[in-house]
Amino acid sequence: MTGCYLGIDVGSVSTNFALIDENGNLLKKLYLRTAGRPIEAITNGLKMIQESFEDDIKIMGVGTTGSGRKLAAVIVGADVIKNEITAHAVACITEYPDTRTILEIGGQDSKIIILRDGVVVDFAMNTVCAAGTGSFLDRQAQRLGIPIERFGDIALMSQNPTRIAGRCAVFAESDMIHKQQMGYKVEDILKGLCQALVRNYLANVAKGKEIKSPVVFQGGVAANTGIKRAFEEELGMEIIIPRYFDVMGALGAAILAKKFMAQNKRAKTKFAGFEAAFREHTAGSFECQGCPNLCEVVQIYVDGKLVARWGDRCGRWSADMAV
Amino acid sequence: MKVTFPHMGNLYIPVKTFFENLGVEVIVPPPCSKKTLELGVKYSPEFACLPLKINIGNFIEALEMGADTIVMAGGIGPCRFGYYSEVQREILRDLGYKFNMIVLDPPQGHFMDLVKKLLAITNKKSFRQISLAGRLAWAKALLLDELDKMASAIRPVELNRGETDAIYKNALEQISKAESEQELLGVRREILERMAEIKKDPDKLPVKIGLVGEIYTVLEPFVNLFVERQLGELGAAVERSIYITEWVRENLLPSFLKPKEHGQVLKLAEPYIRCFVGGHGQESIAQIVKYSREGFDGVIHLLPFTCMPEIVAKSTIPSVARIHSIPVMTLVLDEHSAEAGVRTRLEAFVDLIRQKKEEKSCDRVLSGN
Numbered sequence: 159m160t161g162c163y164l165g166i167d168v169g170s171v172s173t174n175f176a177l178i179d180e181n182g183n184l185l186k187k188l189y190l191r192t193a194g195r196p197i198e199a200i201t202n203g204l205k206m207i208q209e210s211f212e213d214d215i216k217i218m219g220v221g222t223t224g225s226g227r228k229l230a231a232v233i234v235g236a237d238v239i240k241n242e243i244t245a246h247a248v249a250c251i252t253e254y255p256d257t258r259t260i261l262e263i264g265g266q267d268s269k270i271i272i273l274r275d276g277v278v279v280d281f282a283m284n285t286v287c288a289a290g291t292g293s294f295l296d297r298q299a300q301r302l303g304i305p306i307e308r309f310g311d312i313a314l315m316s317q318n319p320t321r322i323a324g325r326c327a328v329f330a331e332s333d334m335i336h337k338q339q340m341g342y343k344v345e346d347i348l349k350g351l352c353q354a355l356v357r358n359y360l361a362n363v364a365k366g367k368e369i370k371s372p373v374v375f376q377g378g379v380a381a382n383t384g385i386k387r388a389f390e391e392e393l394g395m396e397i398i399i400p401r402y403f404d405v406m407g408a409l410g411a412a413i414l415a416k417k418f419m420a421q422n423k424r425a426k427t428k429f430a431g432f433e434a435a436f437r438e439h440t441a442g443s444f445e446c447q448g449c450p451n452l453c454e455v456v457q458i459y460v461d462g463k464l465v466a467r468w469g470d471r472c473g474r475w476s477a478d479m480a481v
Numbered sequence: 482m483k484v485t486f487p488h489m490g491n492l493y494i495p496v497k498t499f500f501e502n503l504g505v506e507v508i509v510p511p512p513c514s515k516k517t518l519e520l521g522v523k524y525s526p527e528f529a530c531l532p533l534k535i536n537i538g539n540f541i542e543a544l545e546m547g548a549d550t551i552v553m554a555g556g557i558g559p560c561r562f563g564y565y566s567e568v569q570r571e572i573l574r575d576l577g578y579k580f581n582m583i584v585l586d587p588p589q590g591h592f593m594d595l596v597k598k599l600l601a602i603t604n605k606k607s608f609r610q611i612s613l614a615g616r617l618a619w620a621k622a623l624l625l626d627e628l629d630k631m632a633s634a635i636r637p638v639e640l641n642r643g644e645t646d647a648i649y650k651n652a653l654e655q656i657s658k659a660e661s662e663q664e665l666l667g668v669r670r671e672i673l674e675r676m677a678e679i680k681k682d683p684d685k686l687p688v689k690i691g692l693v694g695e696i697y698t699v700l701e702p703f704v705n706l707f708v709e710r711q712l713g714e715l716g717a718a719v720e721r722s723i724y725i726t727e728w729v730r731e732n733l734l735p736s737f738l739k740p741k742e743h744g745q746v747l748k749l750a751e752p753y754i755r756c757f758v759g760g761h762g763q764e765s766i767a768q769i770v771k772y773s774r775e776g777f778d779g780v781i782h783l784l785p786f787t788c789m790p791e792i793v794a795k796s797t798i799p800s801v802a803r804i805h806s807i808p809v810m811t812l813v814l815d816e817h818s819a820e821a822g823v824r825t826r827l828e829a830f831v832d833l834i835r836q837k838k839e840e841k842s843c844d845r846v847l848s849g850n
C-alpha cells in the first residue's frame with residue numbers, strides 16, 4: 159500500500175484532483191466540470207480515485223484550494239486549505255525551480271505570479287473580465303463550430319491573423335462576428351482571437367509586472383497551442399508548459415499537504431476517508447435578518463447534520479463552527 | 482434641528498458627543514450595511530466614486546429617521562471630493578427630501594468661518610462651550626485611535642479567535658457612553674486591562690502590514706471589507722496611514738494646529754510624484770516609502786474604483802516597490818467587490834511576505850558572524 163497525498167482544486171468551471179506519492183510523483187489527475195454543482199464534482203472525483211486504486215493507496219494528507227476550498231475541506235477533510243496563488247506557485251517551482259514568471263489562464267480566472275529565487279514576490283488576479291479566460295475561448299470556438307481541442311492547431315495555420323478588438327469580452331465577441339460575416343478565414347480569426355486574449359491579458363492582468371524568463375504558462379488554456387504561440391510572439395520569449403499544466407492548483411495543494419504532514423510529524427490526517435463520497439452532503443443557505451447586511455449564510459450538512467457555516471460578516475453564525 | 486452626518490469608521494462617536502454636548506439633537510445613521518450601499522448605488526451617478534455613494538446611503542437612511550440637517554466636511558480639489566456636497570445636495574433634493582446642508586470647508590486660515598458655522602448649528606452657544614464639547618470629543622477620538630491600534634496588534638496573536646473583536650465592540654459602546662473626561666479615563670483603564678488579559682498564542686509570529694490609500698476606504702471598514710480584521714485573522718498586525726484624529730486635524734482644524742511631520746513625510750514621495758494630484762495620492766506613495774524604512778513587511782494600497790488621485794499613485798507603485806524592496810498590493814474596491822475574492826488575494830499576499838521574511842532571516846543566519 160502506497161502512502162499518498164491528495165490535492166483538490168475547486169473552481170467555478172472545473173474541479174481538479176491530483177494524487178501524488180511520497181516522492182511527489184503524480185499517480186492520478188482528474189479534470190472535472192464543476193457545472194454549478196461543486197459537491198457532486200468533489201464526491202465524484204473521490205469515487206473515481208477510489209475506483210482506480212481500490213485498496214492500494216493510503217491517503218496521508220489532503221490539501222484544498224480554489225474558490226471552493228472551504229467546501230472541499232468540509233466534505234473531504236483537509237489538512238491544508240490554501241489560496242490558488244500559493245498552490246499554483248508551489249506546483250510550478252517543484253517542477254521548474256528557476257521559474258521567474260507564471261502565466262496562468264484557467265476557465266474562470268487568470269493570474270500572473272512573479273517569482274524571484276523561488277519566492278513569490280508579486281502577483282495579480284483577474285476574476286472580473288471574461289475576455290481573459292478560458293470560458294471566453296470556449297464560447298467563441300462554439301460559435302465558430304470548432305472543437306476547442308483543435309482551436310490552437312487551426313490558429314497556428316494562419317498566415318495573416320485578423321485583428322480583433324480584445325479590450326472587453328462583449329466587444330471582442332461582436333467584432334469577431336463582424337469579421338466572420340466579412341468572410342475572413344477561420345484560422346485567421348482564431349489566431350486573431352488568440353492575439354486579442356494575450357493582449358488583453360498583458361494589458362490587464364500583467365500590467366506593471368516585470369515578465370522575465372523562464373516563463374511558465376499553466377492552467378487549462380495552456381493546452382491551446384495558438385495562445386502559447388501568441389504569448390511567445392508578443393513577449394519574444396520561450397514559453398514553458400509544465401507536464402500537468404491543467405491541474406497545477408490541485409498538484410500544488412497536494413504538495414502543500416505533503417509538506418505540512420512532514421513538518422507536523424505527529425499530526426494525523428483529517429481525511430474523512432473515501433466513505434465521505436457516499437455520505438449525503440447538502441448545502442443550504444438563508445438570509446440572516448439580524449441587521450441590514452442581510453448576509454447570505456451558507457450551511458453545509460453531512461448526513462443531515464450541520465457541520466459548517468460561513469458567509470456572515472459579523473461572525474454571528476460561524477464563530478462557534480470554525481472550519 | 483436634528484443633525485446627521487456621513488459615517489467614516491468610528492468618527493460618529495466623537496461627532497455625536499460633540500453635538501450632543503452642545504444641546505444639539507443628533508441622528509446617527511445606521512451603521513453602513515448592504516442596504517446603505519444599495520440605496521447609495523441606486524441614487525448616485527454610476528461613475529461617482531464609492532465614498533459618495535455610501536454617503537448618499539447614509540443620508541437617506543438618516544433623513545428617513547427624521548434628520549433635517551446634514552453636516553458634511555468639504556474637500557480639497559482637484560479631486561471630486563470638492564464637489565461631493567453639491568452633487569449630494571442635488572440628488573437628495575431631487576428625491577424630495579427637505580433638509581439643510583452645512584459644509585465645513587477645511588479652514589485653511591478661515592478658522593473663524595468654521596466657528597461661525599458651528600455657532601449657527603449650535604444655536605449660538607458660546608465659544609467656550611464649543612471648545613469644552615470639543616475637548617471631550619477629541620479625547621474620545623484619541624482613545625478610539627489607541628483602541629484601533631491595540632486591537633490590530635493583538636488580533637493576529639490571539640489564542641481564541643474573535644476574543645479581541647468582542648472586547649473591541651464592547652469598548653466602542655463604553656467610549657460612546659462616557660459623559661466626561663473623568664469617566665473616559667476609567668473606560669480607558671478598563672480597556673487596557675481587558676486587552677492585556679487576552680490570551681496570546683506564543684507560536685504565532687505576526688507580520689507587519691501598512692495600510693495606505695484613499696482616506697475613506699482606509700477608514701471605513703465596511704467599504705474595505707474589514708481588511709484590518711481579515712488581515713489580523715491571517716496573522717498580520719496592521720498599521721493605517723491615517724487615523725481619525727489625523728483626519729480631523731487635517732480637515733477640520735486650523736493649520737497652526739496641524740502636525741509638522743506631515744510635510745516631511747510628503748517629501749518622500751517627491752522622486753515619484755512631484756506635485757499635488759488631489760486627495761491623498763502623494764501621501765500614499767510617501768507612506769509606502771516610510772513603511773519600507775520602518776521595516777514593515779508589506780503594504781496594502783486601497784482605492785475606490787475610478788478614484789483619480791490614487792490611480793496616479795498606483796501607476797508609480799511598481800517602481801516604488803522595487804526601489805524600496807517592499808511588496809505592495811493594490812485592492813480596488815467598488816460595489817461589486819466580493820469578500821471571497823479579496824480574501825484570496827489577502828491570503829496570497831500574507832503568504833508571499835511570510836516566505837520573503839523567512840528567506841531574509843535565513844540569509845541573516847547564513848551571513849551572520
Ligand code: SF4
Pocket residue numbers: 446447448449450451452453469470471472473474475
Ligand atoms: S450575519 Fe451578522 S452581519 Fe450578516 S446580516 Fe446577520 S447579523 Fe448582520
Ligand code: SF4
Pocket residue numbers: 530531532560561562563695759760761785787788789790791
Ligand atoms: S479621493 Fe478618490 S474617492 Fe475620494 S473623492 Fe477624490 S476621486 Fe473620489
